[in-house]
Amino acid sequence: MSLEDRHALVLGANGFIGRHLVLALGQAGVRVSTANRSRESYQRLVRWLAERGHDQVPADLRVDFTKASLLDGECDDITEIYNCAGAYRFGMSVDEARRANVDTVRAVVAFAARLPNLHRLVQVSGYRVGGQDPASWSEEYRRQTYRALGAYEASKAEADAVFQGMATELGVSWSIVNPASVIGDSETGESDQYLGLASNVKDLWQGSLPALPGTGQTFVPVVAADYLARFMTQLPMDTATQRAAYWLLDDDTPALPDLLTLVAEHYGTKAPRTRVPVPLLKRLPRWLTKADPETLTFLSTDRYPTESAHAFAARHRLAMPDTTTTIRRWADHLAAHRFGDAPAGDRRFTKPGGIRTFELGEAGAPTVVLPGLPVNADTWAPVVAAVGHARAVDLPGLGMSTGRRDDWRAWLTSLVTEAGARHLVGHSIGAAAAVEAATAHPCAVDQLTLVSPFFLQMHPPRTARWTPMTRWHLRRTTPTALAERLTGTTDHATALQSAVADLRRGTVAATTARLLAATANSQWRADLRAKLQRYPGRVHIVTGSHDPLTVEGQSLLDTLPHATVTVIAGAGHQPQLTHPEDVAQAIGEQTTFPGPQGGPGVRTVRERPR
Template identity: 45%
Template sequence: MTPDSIVFGAAGFVGRSLVAELLRQDRRVAAAVRGPAERLTSWLAGQRADTAGLTVVGADITVPGLGLGGAGGAEARGLEGVRDVYNAAARFAFGLSLEEARRVNVTGALNVVDWAATRPGLRRLVHISGYRVGGAPVDHRADGAYEASKKEADAAVRVRARELGVPLTVVNPSSVIGPGQFIGLASMVEDLWRGRLPALPGGSGTFLPVVESGYFARFMAALPEHEETTGKAYWVLDDGTPELPELVSLIAGHLGVPAPRLTIPVRLLRRLPRALTRADPETLSFISGDRYHTAPALAFAERAGLRMPPVGEALRSWADGLVGARFGAGAPPRGPYGFRNVAGSRTWVAGERENPEYVLLHGLPLDADSWEGVRDRLGVPVLAADLPGMGRSAPAHSLDDWTAALLEPVRTRPVLVGHSLGCGPVLRYAQAHPGRVAAVVLVAPAFLQAPSGRFPRSRAAVPALRRMPRDRLGERLGVPAEAIADLRRPGAARRVVEAMRAAHAGRPALRRVLDRVIEDARVPVTVVAGSGDPPAAGTPATLIQGAGHYPQLTHPDELVAAIRAAGGRALPEPPRPARG
């Protein structure tokens, strides 16, 4: 198989999206990467991309020949049929030295032009530039190393291509957003999410345009197919991107967090200490009201049959991905997932909303991600959500109203599984709606256990939870540190402590609800607990040997077997049945 296209920087955010799009179009693609190929191939596997047409080659654009060998090199012979060359390689970071930035963004880009000129059947070189490259001359001190290098490369690539007769098309994208984009504007969204964005840079009129990654990949893939794009440059961005205050308000509303009301002029930000503003000086040049000449790109997209997704939809989906992947600190949960409005609460919901076989509600101080191991092993449609005020969800007025609203779209009769605090809403819903529930599983129900003193209940509890390092707190609670990632968010620790106090006070009432559900005999109820954290003596329960209060984290195989058995849906050969 001889590749007809090559993508440099194929493992990067833009490059991998382009590779996936070319493969979807049944192109034969050489993905040029520097470093392990697994970074690209694992991402493509997660996208369910058909990689039959993929060849991965090692390359280093900072050296002449790109590390691919000369015209007679063994690796180069495999690339003789390449007709379309895409340069998506770039060093995108702030705080670089000028030498670091130029090595990839200027020298590397020119090396790609030189290599493309040696392709006997070259149809097009597509070079990805920046969207702020026009206008003012390069000023290394004012621009910063990254932006200065992109400006320099934009001009140098055009000159070299003309000298060598290389058919060139330049694309100038704005901030490309999509799954896996954790830099640039993403840092502002993270500050918003964590309550660290008291004011916005710039003000009304500030324009930070975006373009969705899938659309941008389709745009690039289409360029070589149209001869008239040779020698052209296209500013690719969504003119409908809201101005910065409205953009941040849109995302804040979607995430269920307050948007900042104050703005700070850029000229003032430049004078304030960085320790106070937390703003990298290099990013401030992007805070402007400049607009861009997008008409040629829009006209080409129309001819090519390309349509941008609605920008609000793209921003909300991207924000879901940022929060789901902890802004790059972890892997996103199994989809679908994102924020939904549930009984007035912006609620983090994961899984199947209409036809789940199981509904999983977590306990303290966890979130829906704590069920990931259980979800994977169940292997059927599952619905999980962060309880209101916990994890990533905003508070709600009534936990029971929230549970009813969460389950309102459900059309199946699922098994409801609650862990610890989550046992309460599960039980009360089953009592109120027995015809909509197949069975109830209570995992480590705190209301059936003697108070353990595991959590502090004094007024010092909130600052103690906030101050304690996550690894120490996780060790004390017996959970991984990443399972309590959101305890540092504003109000999170206070809500956890309040929920513990309310659950402790409501123990007798919840026990009465359990007794009534059992007496009615309309919904089967099973109690599952760890042998190290058993319910009160005399309570019938399936015990998981060696487990404590969080069997979903420590013993998922045994817990899944118990859940399946309780719902009458046991596997023929459970992997490791619970022992009781």
């Protein structure tokens, strides 16, 4: 069968594996149709493909697994079917799991048997459930399996048996892939699966994993999503793969405790020292382990028959990506997207000055926002999006970045001399960082925009200097309480959920408390004012009318030849929360400066009514 003759149908195309498969098939030049439950789900798939530079739109066929016809549309020229449909979810009832994972297989095989030009039906099974013997699945055996494994894993095992038995009986040419835990794309780390192993990684990130599950022999293997997809696209072209099952995983995946320790080291956090053997873990109450009982069956010392998959990959020159690198990229993607809690957008970790740094917005954009306290880059996301060609980065030790105050110099140097930051937008404590970077490297920074620059405003209250109490309070605050404290209203609690989550993680609250205390240091404030006076570039100050500059601060700006001031009516110290549109407009404006006749000290004040 030539490439031009291939017409692939993908079921479950909107799932994690299905999307990567559609992309891989399209990149290989295969004509693709996708079975979708609704027009909306199809459009989501098309957008996902387009975002990855693939504009070859697959055909849209409507699927209904309860109908004998299965699909609406012309299907006679389909040459291969990939069944990625089903439910990956713990806590299902037996009936629900069987409808999602067993009944769909019956429908797909029956449909495949009616197609006149079908060369291959490829089924996605699983590394723990593959290799079932269809003859052994009596009613009693089925009941025992569901009791032992739980609804999800048992339904996948039954589906594997049903698929083999029914496809063989109906004369359908078939292949099975049994992937291990499918983690992110090997290049980008992208994944939107947050069950299973990803939930352990989330606990590590949040510092809520009390102990490492398993021992040095506990094996939870992984495979990259894009490698799995490329492997699957080759199966119909190889006659040797008929009625064959392939276990896809890296045999050298670190033992589970070592894998989690690897991720912890990458995150810059401490992995728990205690290891809990699986037999003990299964005996502990769920309220203590916080683990779904169905997931515990995956904690095993078993090994799997991967020889045939390795031989197939070698035959087709498929190189498995380095698993350690893929794990790190996957862990980055999970954290950057807050394990599914973050809004869609361009989010990543970078390493200016060797400091692991979170940033959002356009990579390499010249306008860079340095957030204040006790907020983070996420609170600036609406402003960054509105400004365009901008990004926001968490300062060292704050938000989702590692590091500490001592890292500022090297970090800022790298940010402005290597990472392309030309216009620094510093908010509150970020204004201090912006001034230090600009005066250290005046030729690298074209413009400063200082939003609520604390060193030109009133001193903070005395309580800000009580670092232990501030740290204790910040680690225990809620989004509602923080919103009321920062803005005087609870309206912005949702926007502060990520900031509160960051304050509860690691040493972020302690770093925040120390920096808050430092803002009261008169010597530092004077030093920052002196540095600002020496900066030769353009300076734009943005303040809220409820958070004005001091007389001293206003007098300093009067001495600067290229300084402008924007006052946002009704705003306080956190205008990005209360007045994001006004802040974005102020940042994005092209400031015009007076001619020579104006002389130094000319200042423009623009009041922005609400």
